[in-house]
Amino acid sequence: MRKWQRQLTRLVIGLLVGLSILNIGVSAQAASTAPQTPTSPPTSILGINLAGGFTQEPIDSNHISGDTVTLSAKGTRNILEALTNPFGSRKYVWWESTDGGNTYSKVGSNSTTYTFTAPQVSGVTHLYFQCQYDFTGIGLFYNEWSRIADVIIMPDRVPTTSIKVTADSTALYNGEITTVHATVTPSTATDPITWTSSNPSLASVDEYGNVVAADTSSSTDGLANDHGIVTITGSSNGKKDSVKIMIGTLQNVTVKEGSDATFTLRDLPEGMTVSNWYRVEDGTATALNTTDTSYTVNSASVAGDNGTSYYATLNYTLNGSTKSVTTNSALLTVEKTGLLSLTAVPNFNFGGIDAATLCQGDATLDNMDVASNGSNYDGNNNGSLTVTDSRETGGDWTLTATLPQFTLDGTNSSHLGATTLDVYDPADRLDQNVPANNEATTIYTSSDYDGQDFDVTDSQLLLSQDPLVTAGDYQSTVTWTLSVAPS
Known part of the structure; x- marks a missing residue:
């Protein structure tokens, strides 16, 4: 009887595995497919991924024939998937379209990057690429799809005459990621774009324009380099443009003595609430016993409030359990007014x-x-x-x-x-x-x-x-x- 039970168990497991492999074969091994709808950007705060997705998308770029072209993408599993499916995994699958985006063929897999040599062309040629973040495992977790990147191939160099820089988001929580983009003139300009950050330790930027905000510091004095404004600059053929990005959940506040000083939490993700606010003076934190999304110091004074700092603790629910996370600390500066x-x-x-x-x-x-x-x-x-x-x-x-x-x-x-x-x-x-x-x-x-x-x-x-x-x-x-x- 026991032997028969063991054999049946092996049969059931084999059947389940076989079905799973069959499902993956249908989605990932097809020779061609229609373009897929890009997944919404992941929802996260302070580095906690409440919903998975692509944290780095493949970007549009212009090249000349013979260039080595590298596309890059990075995805993240949401925290619930990571906890409930620890033995599951995801892999990257790259798809290319050479017919104007009508159909796509698989060109690479199991790597965050895809590199190819730009083909010889006689005129403006568009190649389209999309990355699939393919789920492998047991559970109802869907594949994620990146944005579609347009790679333009030109037969000869086209110089950049002007550049305009924008960002997907101009305000990041600690640990969050955004992407900056360069719109060049003419649109077919092939000169490379380089990116720099005015404060790399506050927010770094890579060669693809991905900006990563610093994590929250453990310091509570409001002086840590985990909040403030960073300038991201794009350069091409000697032309430059910049965009400013605010980093941190809370920002420093400066007021004249006698004025109210308000610290505000920017829009929190759905389901995340304020647990409490804290005031720090001379290294000692005092609970302020409020759950509002902002805290106001009334009639701030130089003697009593200058140099104090403030932070909040936030709650969110994961798999039925309440979790807590702490924001960065921000500094209050009270200036004399001559009054x-x-x-x-x-x-x-x-x-x-x-x-x-x-x-x-x-x-x-x-x-x-x-x-x-x-x-x-x-x-x-x-x-x-x-x-x-x-x-x-x-x-x-x-x-x-x-x-x-x-x-x-x-x-x-x-x-x-x-x-x-x-x-x-x-x-x-x-x-x-x-x-x-x-x-x-x-x-x-x-x-x-x-x-x-x-x-x-x-x-x-x-x-x-x-x-x-x-x-x-x-x-x-x-x-x-x-x-x-x-x-």
Whole structure:
């Protein structure tokens, strides 16, 4: 019984293999075929191929009789095929048409390149080539087909008089590939085209015009050479033209102090989402807990934000499992603008106290950090007291506060007794008492050109005993004054 089972297993396997070989024979061994529809370019991000296809296509070119002509193509299997069909493979099959693209015959196989000698011709002759990325293995994975390359053969040299360079894509994620093209005048010019990159380590270009973006660096300081702009130049017969290509998922941002700075992820492939954003300062990364496709630093400052960097982690699903990939880090530069300004002042709300309590003794009220509808409220309710200083020259600045007596709302006759506002920010060691006597009190003096952003949420109001206090709502208005000493 066991022997019979082994024989049947061999028979079934042999039958399956035989069917697979028969299928390959039909698609790859035919003497001629009609031109095939080129496969869509592969979808990838940060070097991860979410869909397979040709990462390098055969290009159009012009030659004279007797030239050695080499066509090149490269394909990639998508990540799902590589994982689920590890024993499968693909090979390259080259097809040529000599009848204007009506029919194609196989001319080469199992190589990323195909080389031939240009035939002797008496006039303009077009040869068309297409590369097949042939699947071999078990599974429903289709053959990929390249674009059709037009190789023009001329009997004699035709000089290039002008050149125009374009790119299939002018923005690449890290690890992605695109192709640059040269349109020459006249269209039959046979002078060779050479390609150069202004920054080969950021993006290289080969002899066929294939541009490969650098991989994402492991550095998170935003200074790595894995993002920025690269210039690709094509030259022919001394004529030159260039195209600029942006490399990297994120780009550096430069703003003037006080402006918003936004880092944006370009269009992500379908199914890829943002897991989180991170801010890096002095080598320490802090999660920003947002999944938006952009992140904005509000009112960027030289002191707090200049030199920080930002990156994001992205999620995608593969075979039912969630995978993660990290973008490059981009740098934030905040420039001084020559501006000195008081950009935020706080509102205070000290709640209430029973009149009988104040009649009997002193009291201290904490700022409640809540909004109020009082007529004197014209600042913010989050405790921000901010001075922006973007100057590079000038004298020291001083911030003072003037506080008049508290008056009963709607009247000018009833006042609180002796009252003091304690402006307090423990983080920046700010602790200044401002008496309600309508005289200026110095809050802070700066001896450099850095602004300050105080959080005075924890400020208090110190009330002296007042036996004559009248119940009601009391208000006063703080006048904040920013002044500069002569240079």
